[in-house]
Amino acid sequence: MLRRLAIMLALAVAAVAVGVAAGSSGWGWATPEILWKIRVPRVLAGFGAGAALALAGALMQLLTRNPLADPYVLGLSGGASVGALLMLWLGTLGGTMLLPDWSVAIGSGAGALVAAAVLFVLSWRLLGRTGLAATQESSVALLLVGVMIGTACSAFVSMLLVLASEMQLRGMVFWLLGDLNGATQWGVAWVAWLAALALVWPTARQLDWLARGDAWAATLGVPVVRRRRVALAAAALATGAAVATAGAIGFVGLVVPHALRLIGARTAAVLLPASALGGGAFVVLADAVARTVVAPVQLPVGVIAAAVGVPSFLVLLLQGGRRRGR
């Protein structure tokens, strides 16, 4: 398994190399200025966002015991969307740029933080419940709290889209699709995914036990309540940083951990770091395609992620299903 993790790491490095080499004017090394000012920061931002999202997705799936959970079920991306769109709307109110570019990242980061705070206040007691019956109940309740926050946010987003002018609308839609265009701030996503991984990786085995049942994990000595809260905090941190960096890129958080499970990453000790590396590589490659396929037009990375990811995931899923039958 360590060997597989090493392969994942090599794959991630290769993806970064491809990402740096791919340009809107064809493949190859760009001038140093373009390379260091545009491509490298963009590739690093994409990698960081993808790693954070896939890691958060793996955590949310473990935490809710639900293979369909993704980072967005918590409603954090909803909060980030509201913050970002609010900035886009205010920033260009009256037709002139009032706020600098990075205000959108600040807005989405703040939005994700507010949503995370609301989530924690509402679910703190749910996460603290233990016992025989509470196991299933609290997972479902946590999902429902997240869905409610997300629903409230999406209503707010719809309102902002209606209020926006034609000119603002384009930027807003691109942001909502997940866009690395002009992304230069990569530090936040990297700090977040590395910190989140550092928080949960050392207790990976306990997370595996928790997925089987809270009470059973408790009999093995797992501090159930603390593990759940730390895992949720790590997922929230990673998700917030990812959407602040690259917008709401869908699909990565749901599918990367799932695909890794299908190819044999079964314990959390392997799944968590593999998800981070795989998610980062996936977004970098998707972004490389997004920049080059109809150059000079740059597609939103979220579009390519879904266009490439959905068919390959379905192939993996259906083949795996056939192999598993006995």
Place this chain on the structure above:
Amino acid sequence: MSRSKVDGSGSAPAGSPLHSSRDASSHAGMPSAATSQAALIEPLLSVTGLGLRAGGLPDGRLLFERLGFDVRAGECWVVLGPNGSGKSSLLAALAGVFERASGEVVIDGQALDAWKPDALADRRAWCPQFWSDPFPSSVLDTVQLARNRHDAWLFETPEPDDAVQGLMARLELVELASADVRTLSGGERQRVAIATALLQDAPLLLLDEPASHLDLGHQQLLVDVLRGHADSGGAVVVSLHDLNLAWDLADHVVLLDGRGGAAAGPRAAMMKPARLGAAFGVAIQQVAVASQQRFWSGLRGEEADR
């Protein structure tokens, strides 16, 4: 009264040389050298004045109160009682994952709450009635979940050692080793869960209805495996619904009546037909079939006479 007198020859599994030693170590027998010696052995599990409420909540329905018993090495205890009488809650409370309304639970001479949770995992294993299997996991990985549990950085399940291979062969899981647990039948999944609990290597085993999905042959196998665990120095507390299976496995019984009553004691005293009938609300008769004690239920007085 002594077990050997009441049970006669019928209760011992055919050809079991273990049965007589089981009876001799029973602390509830007549005062004798054997029993007073047994009293000196510290119980693996000691329960005094235990009371539980539904859901572990202070305002929950009273399940039972003032339950006390000692479980010593070599003993198999069966928890009997109707639905909702608190069998699962009792086992969870003994495992330390269910809030007690009153009373004390002592494991290896140390109060449950005084144990460090991960040290306690070396002393008792709890097998819940329901498992969640949200993600793919092979049978081989699942039975070894609680093994090597002090090894925090376990990237993959190690090669199965002799104990794992032996138990998997015993529980007929070898052919299923690479199957995904989510594709197993109810009985197969249950055998996997039993293996997981046994492979935790704790002397005190607490199993919540481990036979509910097992066919007749595997029920017998379960009895043999659990007796083997007790005979090798462990102890078993297990909830069951099948009275005959309970009779075959138990040397002691906890009987919950679902109306707040709870009693514990040697098998013969606890499993008197009238007593069981009162707890379950059905007429129960005990008959000897091919020199084995069996229980009939469901026929009320006059119907039974016809």
